[in-house]
Amino acid sequence: xxxxPRPSECRNASxxxxxxxxxxxxxxxxxxxxxxxxxxxxxxxxxxxxxxYPTKRALLSGLLAQMxxxxxxxxxxxxxxxxxxxxRGHLETVLQSEDVDGDxxxxxxxxxxxxxxxLDPLRAELTDDLGRILSDTQDAPGAMVAFWAIQGLRFxxxxxxxxxxxxxxxxxxERLRALIDDLK
Amino acid sequence: xxxxPRPSECRNASxxxxxxxxxxxxxxxxxxxxxxxxxxxxxxxxxxxxxxYPTKRALLSGLLAQMxxxxxxxxxxxxxxxxxxxxRGHLETVLQSEDVDGDxxxxxxxxxxxxxxxLDPLRAELTDDLGRILSDTQDAPGAMVAFWAIQGLRFxxxxxxxxxxxxxxxxxxERLRALIDDLK
DNA sequence: TAACAAAAACCGACCGGACGGTATAGTTTG
DNA sequence: CAAACTATACCGTCCGGTCGGTTTTTGTTA
Numbered sequence: 001x002x003x004x005p006r007p008s009e010c011r012n013a014s015x016x017x018x019x020x021x022x023x024x025x026x027x028x029x030x031x032x033x034x035x036x037x038x039x040x041x042x043x044x045x046x047x048x049x050x051x052x053y054p055t056k057r058a059l060l061s062g063l064l065a066q067m068x069x070x071x072x073x074x075x076x077x078x079x080x081x082x083x084x085x086x087x088r089g090h091l092e093t094v095l096q097s098e099d100v101d102g103d104x105x106x107x108x109x110x111x112x113x114x115x116x117x118x119l120d121p122l123r124a125e126l127t128d129d130l131g132r133i134l135s136d137t138q139d140a141p142g143a144m145v146a147f148w149a150i151q152g153l154r155f156x157x158x159x160x161x162x163x164x165x166x167x168x169x170x171x172x173x174e175r176l177r178a179l180i181d182d183l184k
Numbered sequence: 185x186x187x188x189p190r191p192s193e194c195r196n197a198s199x200x201x202x203x204x205x206x207x208x209x210x211x212x213x214x215x216x217x218x219x220x221x222x223x224x225x226x227x228x229x230x231x232x233x234x235x236x237y238p239t240k241r242a243l244l245s246g247l248l249a250q251m252x253x254x255x256x257x258x259x260x261x262x263x264x265x266x267x268x269x270x271x272r273g274h275l276e277t278v279l280q281s282e283d284v285d286g287d288x289x290x291x292x293x294x295x296x297x298x299x300x301x302x303l304d305p306l307r308a309e310l311t312d313d314l315g316r317i318l319s320d321t322q323d324a325p326g327a328m329v330a331f332w333a334i335q336g337l338r339f340x341x342x343x344x345x346x347x348x349x350x351x352x353x354x355x356x357x358e359r360l361r362a363l364i365d366d367l368k
Numbered sequence: 369t370a371a372c373a374a375a376a377a378c379c380g381a382c383c384g385g386a387c388g389g390t391a392t393a394g395t396t397t398g
Numbered sequence: 399c400a401a402a403c404t405a406t407a408c409c410g411t412c413c414g415g416t417c418g419g420t421t422t423t424t425g426t427t428a
Contacts, residue, residue, distance in 0.1 A: 030297035035388065045405045046389090046405085047391095047392095047406075048403070050388090050390090051403060052403095055389080056387090106300075113214035113290040113291065113293060114213060114214060114215030114294070123344070123345060123346060126346050127346040130346050130348055134352070140348070140355070141352070141355045142359065144348060144352065145359055145360055146333075147336070148333040148334075148340065149332040150332075151335075151336030152331070152333055152334065152337075152338075152339070153336075156335060161306075161307060161335075162307060162311040164318055168324055168325070175325035176329055176332075218413060220414090228377095229379045230379080230414095230415090231377095231378060231416095232377070232379065233378095234378095235376090235378060235379095236377090239415080240414065
């Protein structure tokens, strides 16, 4: 009658599957995300996984959605009240997710290569954020430069590109913070 | 005897193979780069390709090397004499490669996901450039912010992330140019 | 220049294995 | 019982790589 009182089970299975996928991506690399491997990691069978996510695409889509949700959560937990709150939020979010999601994000990039549509939710989210950022400041170009710099930082971490050493890095981040705070 | 330098033949096979791979990546997406497909596109057989590139890894490595070489060529062709010449070179290079190498870069990202070592040459090159940039300016943090912004721009184009519209985009780039020129 | 051998370049059938997805039979739970 | 859920066997496909053989190029010698 009323909705079957077992969303917990079903949800848990889905969540377990997603974290299994994340575990595999982090431990063995992005290319190792296969239905069988994820199912095994999650402690159920291939059929069981395919019952929850009928295709691999659906699985990846769910994975991306989960990451996006967590990202947004982190972003909104930035307490600071500030005209460029969102910008600041993005920066702190990038800094905070210390390499935890590295290989995982790589997984997303990898799949995006073969299925660009999977990135659509991400695009929508970013468009939203960007709109808020631009409408929060009078210096749109300055805000955009900061936004790009944050994205650059994100990919620099992701691909383990050089960053000029920890010391300069710290100073650069400080500079970036100052740039953002001076925006208004 | 009149043996004009004819390593051209041998080289041509390799180059033909690489451009075939690029064509496939651009036309059909990054995931479609397979040995058979590339061989067919290049007009030779699977065995023939594997003669030139003994493994797929070698093929991808060659692909990345070629792209790096072209990138460097572009970068060094920036005429401007300027303390932040390299920085400016990166910016103009990104702007110039108008979506031509989009899916191709995606291919590289995709493979990087499964084989992170392939990015090592890229890392070396960037480390080199970054060193030059930092030693060319007195404002290291400012230069790094600009560098990150350029990288962010690169990935924004690559993943087709939002950019706030062509008009603002143009203004942002102008701002970025000004930032770089004011560096010294 | 012709003959010829050796090496380089290339061919394409084939193998082994992984992977996504299906079909179906079984099990739990309300 | 029925619906939700799970397990397992299996299929078709694709793909990277191997291997034995063939063609083309090159160097040498007469």
